[in-house]
Amino acid sequence: MTIAPRKQKILAAVIENYIACGEPVGSKTLQNSEDLNVSSATIRNELADLTLKGFLIQPHTSAGRIPTEQGYRYYVDNILEAREPDDGVKRYIENKLQSSFDAPERILKSAGEILSELLSTVAVATTPPGEDARVHRIKFVQTGRYTSMLVLITSSGMVKSRLFRCDFDITPEMLNVFDRSLNEALAGRPLSCVNQPFAQTFAASFGELGLLMPDMLTAVMDACFEASGINIYTSGTTRLLYQSDLDLVSARSILEFLGSESECEKTLGNVPDGTNIYIGRENPSPLLRRSSLISARYTIENQPAGTLALIGSMRFDYKKAVSIIEFTAKTVSQLISELVRKG
Amino acid sequence: MTIAPRKQKILAAVIENYIACGEPVGSKTLQNSEDLNVSSATIRNELADLTLKGFLIQPHTSAGRIPTEQGYRYYVDNILEAREPDDGVKRYIENKLQSSFDAPERILKSAGEILSELLSTVAVATTPPGEDARVHRIKFVQTGRYTSMLVLITSSGMVKSRLFRCDFDITPEMLNVFDRSLNEALAGRPLSCVNQPFAQTFAASFGELGLLMPDMLTAVMDACFEASGINIYTSGTTRLLYQSDLDLVSARSILEFLGSESECEKTLGNVPDGTNIYIGRENPSPLLRRSSLISARYTIENQPAGTLALIGSMRFDYKKAVSIIEFTAKTVSQLISELVRKG
DNA sequence: AATTAGCACTCGCTTGCTTAGAGTGCTAAT
DNA sequence: ATTAGCACTCTAAGCAAGCGAGTGCTAATT
Numbered sequence: 001m002t003i004a005p006r007k008q009k010i011l012a013a014v015i016e017n018y019i020a021c022g023e024p025v026g027s028k029t030l031q032n033s034e035d036l037n038v039s040s041a042t043i044r045n046e047l048a049d050l051t052l053k054g055f056l057i058q059p060h061t062s063a064g065r066i067p068t069e070q071g072y073r074y075y076v077d078n079i080l081e082a083r084e085p086d087d088g089v090k091r092y093i094e095n096k097l098q099s100s101f102d103a104p105e106r107i108l109k110s111a112g113e114i115l116s117e118l119l120s121t122v123a124v125a126t127t128p129p130g131e132d133a134r135v136h137r138i139k140f141v142q143t144g145r146y147t148s149m150l151v152l153i154t155s156s157g158m159v160k161s162r163l164f165r166c167d168f169d170i171t172p173e174m175l176n177v178f179d180r181s182l183n184e185a186l187a188g189r190p191l192s193c194v195n196q197p198f199a200q201t202f203a204a205s206f207g208e209l210g211l212l213m214p215d216m217l218t219a220v221m222d223a224c225f226e227a228s229g230i231n232i233y234t235s236g237t238t239r240l241l242y243q244s245d246l247d248l249v250s251a252r253s254i255l256e257f258l259g260s261e262s263e264c265e266k267t268l269g270n271v272p273d274g275t276n277i278y279i280g281r282e283n284p285s286p287l288l289r290r291s292s293l294i295s296a297r298y299t300i301e302n303q304p305a306g307t308l309a310l311i312g313s314m315r316f317d318y319k320k321a322v323s324i325i326e327f328t329a330k331t332v333s334q335l336i337s338e339l340v341r342k343g
Numbered sequence: 344m345t346i347a348p349r350k351q352k353i354l355a356a357v358i359e360n361y362i363a364c365g366e367p368v369g370s371k372t373l374q375n376s377e378d379l380n381v382s383s384a385t386i387r388n389e390l391a392d393l394t395l396k397g398f399l400i401q402p403h404t405s406a407g408r409i410p411t412e413q414g415y416r417y418y419v420d421n422i423l424e425a426r427e428p429d430d431g432v433k434r435y436i437e438n439k440l441q442s443s444f445d446a447p448e449r450i451l452k453s454a455g456e457i458l459s460e461l462l463s464t465v466a467v468a469t470t471p472p473g474e475d476a477r478v479h480r481i482k483f484v485q486t487g488r489y490t491s492m493l494v495l496i497t498s499s500g501m502v503k504s505r506l507f508r509c510d511f512d513i514t515p516e517m518l519n520v521f522d523r524s525l526n527e528a529l530a531g532r533p534l535s536c537v538n539q540p541f542a543q544t545f546a547a548s549f550g551e552l553g554l555l556m557p558d559m560l561t562a563v564m565d566a567c568f569e570a571s572g573i574n575i576y577t578s579g580t581t582r583l584l585y586q587s588d589l590d591l592v593s594a595r596s597i598l599e600f601l602g603s604e605s606e607c608e609k610t611l612g613n614v615p616d617g618t619n620i621y622i623g624r625e626n627p628s629p630l631l632r633r634s635s636l637i638s639a640r641y642t643i644e645n646q647p648a649g650t651l652a653l654i655g656s657m658r659f660d661y662k663k664a665v666s667i668i669e670f671t672a673k674t675v676s677q678l679i680s681e682l683v684r685k686g
Numbered sequence: 687a688a689t690t691a692g693c694a695c696t697c698g699c700t701t702g703c704t705t706a707g708a709g710t711g712c713t714a715a716t
Numbered sequence: 717a718t719t720a721g722c723a724c725t726c727t728a729a730g731c732a733a734g735c736g737a738g739t740g741c742t743a744a745t746t
Contacts, residue, residue, distance in 0.1 A: 026738055039690050044739065061696045062738050102508050102558075139484050141494050143502045146685055151484050151492055151504075159486045161494075161504050165445050165685075215445075237580065238598045241591060248584065255581045339508075342489055369709055382719050387710065405709045405726045 024064030116236030128305035164219035194224035257287040296329035367407030459579030471648035507562035537567035600630040639672035
């Protein structure tokens with residue numbers, strides 16, 4: 001559906017005003033604040049029409065208009081034009097991100113913090129899913145008489161470590177056996193192969209010696225499982241309680257969403273490439289149906305990787321958010337790609 | 344200050360009733376619900392006196408009484424008697440904790456979750472401070488062409504790992520040099536020695552070769568710093584928004600407290616041994632001055648170690664909380680001590 | 687045909703008032 | 717020392733009135 005230019009201008013004005021002030025916008029306010037050279041009566045006619053078409057609603061007869069989800073949607077699709085952030089902001093983002101330029105995880109954590117800070121809202125960053133990664137190498141480091149650390153290096157360059165404890169004295173020879181046999185069996189195999197059946201067959205193939213392995217194998221499975229999932233970094237939870245226009249119910253839902261690893265993973269993992277905005281009921285996750293989710297995928301070597309996201313009420317400063325999240329995602333993509341290229 | 348037995352009984356009744364219902368308690372309620380064989384007028388006289396003495400207040404003339412901080416304090420000091428939790432609860436706690444019986448960190452994380460779940464409130468668990476720990480051993484694992492992992496093992500048996508990245512190809516020989524020289528210099532030295540000056544002197548003593556070390560040394564410093572601080576595990580943040588009697592301001596403060604590493608560390612690190620209750624303004628941290636903090640230290644080999652804590656409104660079910668947190672702390676102490684003993 | 691001035695209308699918010707009810711403190715009797 | 721009784725205080729809830737913001741409609745104007 002397209003809308004006549006003036007109507008569109010009025011819709012934009014209502015939405016931007018509402019986003020800025022949080023109060024229903026009336027015809028007089030619009031007449032004063034925008035360069036619409038028409039009378040308030042004309043504006044009222046237009047408003048009535050926009051309301052009829054479902055872009056705006058009136059909380060009650062004697063109130064101004066506020067946007068509906070459909071209104072926001074139109075605004076986001078047809079009116080909002082992406083802009084780059086100010087130079088100062090860009091520099092700020094680049095500097096902050098570069099200062100954690102050693103491991104992808106730290107870059108992502110920083111990215112979340114930056115977004116949360118610049119937009120005063122909750123931000124989430126996920127690591128790339130490692131589902132199709134493979135085992136590159138597994139190493140062991142003895143850390144105590146009964147304990148060792150296992151280091152898993154995946155084909156995508158991720159490193160996970162895990163401690164394990166045995167009932168018996170660990171000897172270097174034993175670790176050597178573990179190391180050699182495990183790498184022989186697993187190098188190049190997908191992480192998802194490293195499961196319970198594998199562990200059993202593997203241990204069984206060693207006969208007596210296999211009885212010493214369960215603790216070690218559990219650690220291997222844990223590490224592979226963790227490496228094949230995604231990590232989720234959340235920032236700015238506190239800000240949730242400072243958002244004036246967020247009712248308790250929405251705030252709780254959002255907190256619940258953030259608290260549920262699986263819900264986050266499902267939602268943020270299935271977001272399409274590029275920047276995306278989900279408004280209210282458009283949200284895939286039921287817990288966010290009263291809020292807005294703005295997501296941006298970052299890429300590694302031009303391949304879609306993980307997700308950055310912002311969560312807040314539907315009354316969101318979409319313009320600012322989109323410009324900042326897009327720029328951040330672009331910068332994250334560059335930095336992580338560079339890291340990966342270097343190996 | 345001591346209080347006559349009947350008065351004390353009435354005070355206890357008011358507080359327990361208020362904790363249970365969250366509403367001011369009047370003389371008639373008390374007469375009906377407690378086995379006080381006196382008239383409501385008598386109770387009123389007592390209430391008036393308790394109010395005068397500062398243990399109770401009236402929100403307004405025609406309301407019942409609610410406890411003051413002083414009231415809670417008296418209750419907690421003189422009336423509350425510690426009880427063990429029910430057998431079912433005890434078994435639940437023990438089972439849950441034993442299932443994460445491999446690393447102290449996991450036990451503590453579990454402990455926080457258990458507390459938060461059983462008491463429907465926010466729970467925090469801290470690892471023991473490693474401040475007086477020493478470097479036991481440092482090991483290196485190559486993870487990529489330019490990246491390696493450093494594994495720090497402390498005298499207290501803690502293991503920290505850290506990735507680092509160099510600008511040059513890492514060779515096994517180089518790691519060998521790092522390994523030998525670092526361990527020679529640091530084994531047995533306190534973690535706090537591993538600081539900037541040390542790094543500089545150390546690098547300098549290698550001349551040319553020292554120029555290759557900064558990234559590695561930063562990682563070592565980071566790991567030592569992290570190992571010398573405490574880790575903080577928070578559970579049940581979401582529940583904060585479900586506590587009916589917590590106003591927005593307190594909820595925000597608590598979230599802010601939990602969000603501030605330093606504030607948490609300062610507060611929970613300086614808690615005295617055993618179980619402790621801080622009510623409202625008694626709290627060392629200004630952010631908790633409208634809330635209650637219940638802390639319990641756990642011990643390792645009978646030495647005070649880290650802290651378990653509960654945070655909620657002053658209207659807290661202290662009786663249940665104390666019994667559960669004490670039992671949990673005791674169990675945690677046993678399990679971690681056992682781990683440490685085994686090495 | 688589009689715009690606009692004007693006006694009656696709606697409805698939420700505030701204020702002021704009243705009432706019911708809970709709980710008190712005090713007094714006089716036990 | 718306790719208690720019955722009562723007057724008193726104060727909140728919460730309900731209701732009516734007035735205000736004001738903002739509307740939709742109509743008739744006049746461009």
